[in-house]
Amino acid sequence: MATDEKLKMFQFVVVGGGIAGVTCTEQLLSRFPSAGVALVTAAPQIKTVENFKQVSKTLEEFDVAECPSSVLEEKYPNLTVIQSAAIALHTHDHILQTSGGLEVRYEKLCICSGGRPKLLTKDNPFVLGIRDTDSAQEFQKRLSEAKRIVVVGNGGIALELVFEVRGCEVIWAVKDKAIGNAFFDAGAAQFLIPSLAADRPEGAATCKRARYTTEEARPGPSHTTYTAGDRRESAPGPAEPGSALGPDWHEGIALRGAEEGVSVSVEYQCEVDKICTREELETPVSEIESWPVYIQLTNGKTVGCDFIVSATGVVPNTEPFLRGNNFVLAHDGGLRVDDHMRTSQADVYAAGDVCTACWEHSPLWQQMRLWTQARQMGWHAGNCMAAHVLSEPIELDFCFELFAHITRFFNYKVVLLGKFNGQGLGLDQELLVRCTKGHEYIKVVLSGGRMVGAVLVGETDLEETFENLILNQMDLTPYKDELLNPNIDIEDYFD
Template sequence: MFCFLLKYEVEGCEVIWAIKQKSISSTFVDPGAAQFFLSSLNKDKSKEEAPSKRLKYTLEDDKYLASSTTKLGGALGPDWSAHLHMTGSMQTSHQVHVEYLVEIQRLLSPEEFESAGLSESCVPESFICDKSWPVYVRLTNDKVYGCDFIVSATGVTPNTDPFLAGNQFSIAEDGGLKVNDHMQTTVQDVYAAGDICTVSWEVSQHWFQMKLWSQARQMGVYSAMCMVADDQKEDIQLDFCFELFAHCTNFFNYKVILLGRFNAQGLGNDYELLLRVTKDLEYIKVVLQNGRLQGAILIGETDLEETFENLILNQIDLTPFKEHLLEPNIDLEDFFD
């Protein structure tokens, strides 16, 4: 997601975006939603700053912090660039060119580039060419681009190695530390949360684990509650945040909300999709199975998140209303109140 957001946040630069999938950000959204975003790739950024309603955490000076040179902050989140100035030397806002279905084949120094007798691919024509770059990239489609620096986004891999020596942790298939519904690992008094852990309990029908800052924060809060409850010998129920997958962020200045099985994860082929798309305004996709809402992608100011969240949790049979579910002139919130 960081690499996805960076394409929009950086200004005054030319960006070559090389991805190995057929569409941008396929981890989060379907090709249809990716197509909706493409028109925003090279648009000027809005100068308006919307107010942030997310929780903020600050560090106060104390004895420990005074002796430490490193202050650890919270998870990345959608506000990571709020106080950063990322502007290059170009007069235009930014330009982005996407190369699909490719990976990096080789990195070359200027000397290697010259000795190999290669020439730089110059697409689109408006991009700078015939310049000496500090590094060159050869892609698997044999195109070669020069650049000032490279940002590599390779996904999330649990970094468990520092904790394994001498400890009998149970490790999941993805390499994470297995945790139970109290966020406890298989080592006594050791809890784990966030990207390093993998849940091993039987999850809710509409929740699944995804390596996201929002889930990491929820797990961290719930882990603290479990620690206190276990220390005081109190019973604690699984937090409600594990009942329904929900993630809210911003892509290209659009509000993006992912709910439930938003890409029909785990539903097989027995489902149907309903779409409502208004160019440059909104993209709405709902996933239905047996007439019941299982997930949704909401892009833009749709004001449907609360209604769809309740419909997923309540599992109301929507078959009689299916044909009118996404009609813009119907107030779903009042209808299902």
């Protein structure tokens, strides 16, 4: 048992300094201005929401600010930030142990430990995972001397990386039939593909978002911000102290290789079969130059390059500190949570990438582990914890009624609504598409004559109208021919 100096007691404890954890913490602090609240985070910096804007009923935009944890402590006198990694949890005793030797006793605990990166292989000097600021800067350094790289992955970081890299040949290996498979359909992918070959002068893209910077904690509220978008949150811990990356993580970093021009080629429907040196190749390759590393793909191609970027996503960070507590896990390894964000263990909640929403979902919502959902889950978890302590009734927040997300890819605004890729609909769907090359791509998903999803690429100004049509579930059968007619103002049409 810990000594008095090593034992801390709080009514509420939150693990994780990302958006989910900080949002949950702030919600608890607003509901309980005098209760003891602790935020346990391994990183010196935390992430907070700024400039929050409710665009429509379910669509939201906000900036993510990275700042020293002291900023939060100064704002909330009853908050204690414990800068230390969580190493063990004893749910039976309501005690959390940290790497600093503390035993933290709680009444209610919320786990917001994010996700940890899935690298293609560990301890290979030619394989680089981009997950935080430090690794992004290492990527910049190595890219400056590279003539060719291979990018493996089809998520948000991969999409932005291949668009931003200049002066280096990029071979992009994706396992799907189209790029950005998680975010949009093959039609939208084809709309965006020409952007990879287009002349992109440096600094030409409009960008309202700045990348994170990891620095030693310093006095004052200095921080950088960027608008919320797609991300995979890295696990906090002694070995991985860096801040998780989000959209426009490349802003402020010169992603230039050793050559001139822009060259991106995509290898579709393939995965990595083997990574090896030239000496380890089973069959000779007709390469004019000798490359430091070779990657063999499942489509039979072997490609030599200077290094490989692993951008293959994350898995929920439930190891190692949650071991031995018999948490019920979902199929994807996340902590199962109900509609009150409760795990299978008493008084333990979870939010963000570490958990899996296992309640009966709205037919129009799905979990995608994005910045917006991290904020929504953290906010709802804090509300649920407060309601349970105060014995108040609480219902699932309205944001879980409809999946809604705004981001940017290839310098286009992208809005995703509902079952935007026809998720789970099978053959029971009808697609309406309007595409103007270089300007906009609009896809509507209908099921039974009712709109259930939409993809909007470009400045379409249709998101609020389509959101209302999806939520209202109006029968659009009589209007299908006019729904995407560019000569009709749809907003007035359904006013």
